[in-house]
Amino acid sequence: MENRPEIIRLDQLEKTYYLGSLEVPVLKGIDMSIRQGEFIGIMGVSGSGKSTMLNILGLLDVPTGGHYFLDGEEVKNFSDNHLADLRNEKIGFIFQSFNLSPHLTVAQNIEMPMVYAEMPRKIRRARAIELAEQVNLGHRLRHRPAELSGGECQRIAIARALGNRPSYLLADEPTGNLDEKTSDEIMELFKELHREHNTTIVMVTHNPELEPLFDRVVHLRDGRVVKGEG
């Protein structure tokens, strides 16, 4: 594990929200490193800044202090377009509420990030089929999200996140909206991706039962990493 390439390094990362004159420090100097192929859980009480950290890792938000190195390059003062390209190429997002487009078919939903990568239509479609099969939903390509169960929707969302072969997946409570059994199935899928495809995964979760599944768990408390900085 130690000799794998480092994908992400956070160095004294800070995030403070400003509400008028009121300062709300949320992240107060996070040091952390994530290596290729790691399956990392981020845990902590509600309001501890897990989502905030994930948004920064996902290049949707910018830190107010410290450094963020992605593939050895510091992510700082990048243009909006450059950040969009990086999100497109390197990051796969998985959301608690799936965020599928209800009016698009399963195949079209999976194709979405590939469209923004300007992948030719045929290649895109072939890859969507391949990914749908990978999450065991190859037979539902023409269906719409409303015709799928929550677990199936999350599988599609995972397939979508994998479209452009990202460096890592970011998942914010991906099982938060699912019952226990479905939740287990989704976790099984993540484990499989991790084990068989060596996918790097960073997952925020509330559920302490999931702890043993992760290679490493980062505990956040009061804006700092209290355990598992790597």
Place this chain on the structure above:
Amino acid sequence: MLIRDLYALSLHNLLLHKIRSLLTSLGIIFGVGSVIAMLAISGGAKQAALAQIAVMGIDNIIVYSKTLRKAGSSENARSTTLEYGLTHLDLANIRKMENIEHITTARNARIRITKGIEPLDVQMFWVSRHFMTDLNCKIVKGRWLAPSDFKNSMAVCVIGKNVKRKLFKLGEKNIIGRKIHVPGGAFSIVGILENNSGTTIEGINNLNETIFIPSTTGRQIFTEYTTETGPRMLKIHHVENDLMVIKVQDTQVIDHTAKRIRSLLEKTHKDKDWGVNVPLSLLRQQESTQNIFTIVMGSIAAISLIVGGIGIMNIMLANVYERRKEIGTRRAMGAKKRDILFQFLIETVFLTVMGGVIGIGLGFGLAASVTHFSGMPSDVSLWSIIGSITISGIVGVVFGTYPAWQAANQNPIQALKAE
């Protein structure tokens, strides 16, 4: 993002919500529809007016007699003589004026033309030689009245094309040489005349429903006095001339010439038993009313398109608000601001252009039904169609930019949190 991907990934959305999209575009649909219909109707009116003016001749001044209904003498008289209209003296006086090339005259024979005992809506005029060319008619069969017909006062006639239908059986092909019997004599048909516009001219009505004979023949057979009988009364009409078609030398001063004719007639006639038309100034008048019409209509169109555009902007803003989560998700997956901007802009333009296309259909329908029910001609021009689509697209860009800009500038994190 490529345009054709846009269809699959977002325009699709609009097609799914067909009813909502249709309602959204309603302002544009009605705006464009009414403009197309009004343009079609005004275009039709213009063409009809142009056709009529073309018949009357652009270098002509038309002077005609008006019937005076009021009796000259006391009411209870059994017999009255009505004298009115253009006189030989008028003709001689006008002839002497400047800028007159030549004058063609026509006189209504005022006889009842029948088929058996059934009266026909056909009239007979005796006319001078230049009548056909000066009124832009053409011969579709046979010939026009020849100089020798005039010289020898021949009993020949040229009939308007509708007269044939009214007087003869359908199957009859060649009617040249056949005779028409009217009170006063029989006339051999030498030709059939057609007037394309089919419109009417003051003083003579429809040329296609008229029988023309040489003026010399007419003067011999008929008199300038015609009688009209009714129960216990007798009216004698004395009319010397029904119509003068005055061809001028210089159309630049045609209005001036017409003015002088008017003042001459005003001086010599006690009553207003005459009228003067200048086709060229009718044309100018038509053009200026057309322009006013266009301006008024353009304003109405502009207002309805602005109202329609604001409606669309409103709905697109609501749409952006509703679809924040989609916007956030797309941004997370790598959509740039400009991709989102473009997506929403294209959606709006698509809506307005579709609205424009439906509006054109509606306009066609409106114009056709107006033509059907009122008989007003209509003519949808290609330019009005191209213009409507272009303007619909421009409305989409103008009113779609702000919502699209709003969509593009949503904070991705806030957008993702939206429900």
